Amino acid sequence: MEMKDTLNLPNTDFPMKANLTQREPELLARWEKEKLYEKIRQSARGKPQFVFHDGPPYANGHIHIGHALNKLLKDFIVKIMNMKGFDAGFIPGWDCHGLPIEHQVGKKLKEKKLSLEKSEIRKQCRVYAQEFVGIQKEEFKRLGIFADWENPYLTMNFSYEATIVREFGKFVEKGLVYKGLKPVHWCTSCKTALAEAEVEHNEHTSPSIYVKFPVQSGIPQSVGVLNSEKLFMVIWTTTPWTLPANLAICLHPEFIYVAVAHGDDTYIVAEDRLSMLVSEWEWKDYKILGSCKGADWENAVCRHPFIDRESKVILGEHVTLEQGTGCVHTAPGHGQDDYIVGLKYGLEPYNPVDDGGVFRSDVEHFGGMFVRKANPEIIEKLRQDGFLIRDENIKHSYPHCWRCHQPVIFRATNQWFISMDKTDLRKNALDGIGRTKWIPQWGRDRIYSMIENRPDWCVSRQRSWGVPITLFTCNACGDFINSSDLFERIAGGVEKYGADFWFDSLPEELLPEGTVCQCGGKEFSREDDILDVWFDSGVSHVAVIEKNSELNWPADLYLEGSDQHRGWFHSSLLESIGTRGKEPYKSVLTHGYVVDGKGKKMSKSAGNVIAPQKIIDQYGAEILRLWVASENYREDIRVSNEILKRLTESYKKIRNTLRYLLGNLHDFDCKEDQVPVNEMLELDRYILHRFNILREKILTAYENYEFHVFYHSFSNFCIIELSAFYLDIIKDRLYTYPAKSRERRSGQTALHILLMGMVRLIAPILSFTAEEVWNHLPKNSVDEESVHMSQFLDPENVSFDENLVKKWEFLVELKGEVSKALETSRRDKIIGHSLDSIVKLELPDNFKAIVKNDELKYIFIVSEVVLVDSIGSEEKIFESDSLQGVKVFSEMHPGKKCERCWHYFEPDVKEGKANGEICSRCEDHLQTAGA
RNA sequence: GGGCCUGUAGCUCAGUUGGUUAGAGCGCGCCCCUGAUAAGGGCGAGGUCACUGGUUCAAUUCCAGUUAGGCCCA
DSSP states (O other): TGGGSSOOOOOOOSSSSOOOHHHHHHHHHHOOOHHHHHHHHHHHSOOOOOOOEOOOSSSSSSSHHHHHHHHHHHHHHHHHHHHHOBBBBOEEEBBOOOOHHHHHHHHHHHHHHHHOOHHHHHHHHHHHHHHHHHHHHHHHHHOOOOOOSOOETTTTSHHHHHHHHHHHHHHTTTEEEEEEEEEEEEEEETTEEEEEGEEEEEEEEEEEEEEEEEEEEEGGGOOOOOGGGGEEEEEEEEEEEGGGGEEEEEOTSSSSSEEEEEEEEEEEEEEEGHHHHHHHHTTOOOOEEEEEEEEGGGTOEESSSSSSSSEEEOTTTTTOOSSSSSEEEEEEESSSHHHHHHHTTTTTOOOBOOTTTTBTTTTTTTTTOOOOHHHHHHHHHHHHHHHHEEEEEEEEEEEEEETTTTOOOOEEEEEEEOOOSSSHHHHHHHHHHHHSSEEEEHHHHHHHHHHHHHHHHHHHHSSSOOOOOOEEETTTTBOOOHHHHHHHHHHHOOOOHHHHHHHHHHHHSSSSOOOTTTTTTTOOOEEEOHHHHHHHHHHHHIIIIIIITSSSSSSSEEEEGGGGTHHHHHHHHHHHHHHSSSOOOEEEEEOEEEEESOOOBOTTTTHHHHHHHHHHHTTOOHHHHHHHHHTTTSOEOOHHHHHOOOOEEEEHHHHHHHHHHHHHHTOOOOHOOOOOOOGGOOHHHHHHHHHHHHHHHHHHHHHHHHHHHHHHHHHHIIIIIIIIIHHHHHHHHHHSSSSSSSHHHHHHHHHHHHHHHHHHHHTSSSSHHHHHHHTOOTTTSSSSGGGOOOOOOOOOOOOHHHHHHHHHHHHHHHHHHHHHHHHHHHHTOOSSSSEEEEEEEOOOOOTTTTTHHHHHHHTTTTTTEEESSSSOOTOOEEESSSTTTTTEEEEEOSSHHHHHHTEEOOTTTTTTTTTTSSOHHHHHHHHHHHH
């Protein structure tokens, strides 16, 4: 063991075992204590800005892995931009209003049998949201995300709420806001509108009837000559009570419709439904008289069976052949599809039913009747008048109220809308999409077609937890007051007291004295609805960026999941275009969804959910970070235990490589010991040349937000170029040469440059580990207290010309071929370690010219290399496939193994040097070191 | 049902502007080392490029359909 003590072996306190679950919280505590985020922000002042704008997650529940993916990608980008020399901050936000929270709170209050007063609900909702903001904040912080966690934006902050009021006011002023009818789920016993999430689907028995609508005019010629006197279109419905509101019959433009004669009458139904229908109706004799496409029936007109009104024949893609006749009874006031298709044909969302589900008195035959009570009456009337083909009862799934469990109805109610076309909002938004950079590119098409096809934006909700629609309606004429002064007055109140100001004040307090409507009316009603929460988050670009005088508007980047093309990207765009005529972002980056190891979505019921908290507890946040970096997030990305295990292995390799660099720099002071690059050994310059290539690749990848390129190229560099090649080769030099020798210092200089570059490159991704390395750097290496305050470095000029590159590419490949040859000797038990061998090498002339013999044995890590013109015809000669003409023969070295450097040598007894236990090279080194 | 996206070794990713034996790392198998040591090195085996048609002298790469999956709608 004596010889070992004469070597310069690696030595470092940097632990091999990461122990992330324990070390990460320590680092987090230190960062927080030292206010690192603030320091980074301060040192970035005056640099060019990169404005990233965080989309607000909903303040409900713990974060799931999708949240982690999203926020970590953002963290990578912000850290990268800072290290590239930009001024980039991260202001996190939360979406706080809305139904899910109101739901949770409603449940709690109900259980405790407390009052369900609106003001009490709102109060509780605020507490609830605040609680989850706190929970999620801690969970995000644990991931190592650097953000202004002390000053996040919350959509329920008073100032934010005031921004919402003001922004909505702008839409009102510009004349985009109007009141219209739209069908919504409605509970007739609670007398309230219900959101989709408040509806539960239960079994219900309904009538199922087929009804004849007499065709009045517009029979297409393509169907053939038909007698219009006794021609009927047949519809099917399970809600006879909606028939009084029937305004149209909808056909699919592409389906074939037949005219079928039965008895004296002729009926129009879809061809593909006919066989089902005739068996259901028990028809024996019938005859097809003609047929044509649905599109040909457009503009035909039918007569309502019991009301003196026309029923137009219209076309719609939503018509299916699964049930019914292919001719769909359409009541735009009572159905979603009916409403949408009705908009196209200018049909009003006619609703003859009041809040309690009772027909208004002006409804012929059935006025004053409750809708479900009216069902049998309507059927009877149809039967008597000869318009009923068949009726029976069916059991099917039907929406019920989540609170009282009664069946609900669909009913047109007054809602507030933002018009897409009155002032070209749609057109301008589409132009804005064209000016924005969408990554990946297909995002553009996705949002474009959504904006292109969407109906007007319905912004009202009949709920409590949100920002009110601050409008007053004149009781006399029904118009609303459009006054910017009034809006500002209310916004000011909201800024001071929150949105409760609107609900808790009396109308007289809100309205200036003597307010008079244009019609002369003096009495007004205060709007009770709240705004769609998408409007809330849609104004974040104003509340967070525009109102912040230090930030440039619009944002450089939005980054969310691809679902936000319909969500936040969409609402933010409409808001910004509608009020400012310009899009709120320059570029929009989307990521896919996290799915399980088999590519299936994660769900509680499938039992395949992987929680980020569990990954952190088991592996550490660093592994989660590395996972995000390792996958191509533009598509859906997978997570599984296998994947995480592999990443842990990969992490260890990176960590150990860095540790080895640190270990060999324990006695290196870069101020004193650094060798100028142009004086360094060729091999050392070669690895720096390779590192320059790697760095450029990674920085380009960072610029394109392609983090998986970092992961692959960086870990490959550690494994292939460093561990298996460079570091393996220079061990001999680092360990056996005198500590202060030029050769050793040259190698250490290379290691130091590598380490300084590498620790910065990994910092945005492996933020914990990079900091840990930073804390173990040899003296005089850096000035900054944290790696996260440092910048990426410029490449080292190693002047490695084309010829040198060619030479070293050849040497790398040649080393591989020699390894193969050694492996056969190893199989044959001739050698164990590669240093046991002496290698004979035959090279073609073109290669012979570029290599120097004395460097080869160190590169191959063998004891001796003999270059020969012809290797002879011995057995077991290895001939290379990839390097034409290269032949290798390896055998056991006949000399003695040096106890110190493990190279074999021929003892020179005559000289009497030592006693032949160590080689002359080591003799010299020991002497130099000792002197 | 519609729009958009995706399917290359066990895992994560390259790649082919259509053209000889489709690449990398990890993992796996075998071996070496014990001076990075709960480390390090070497060699090797793994793929009908989701499936089926079409275009072409030639397709994993282009087109169409099918299938499996994802997001958003209905």
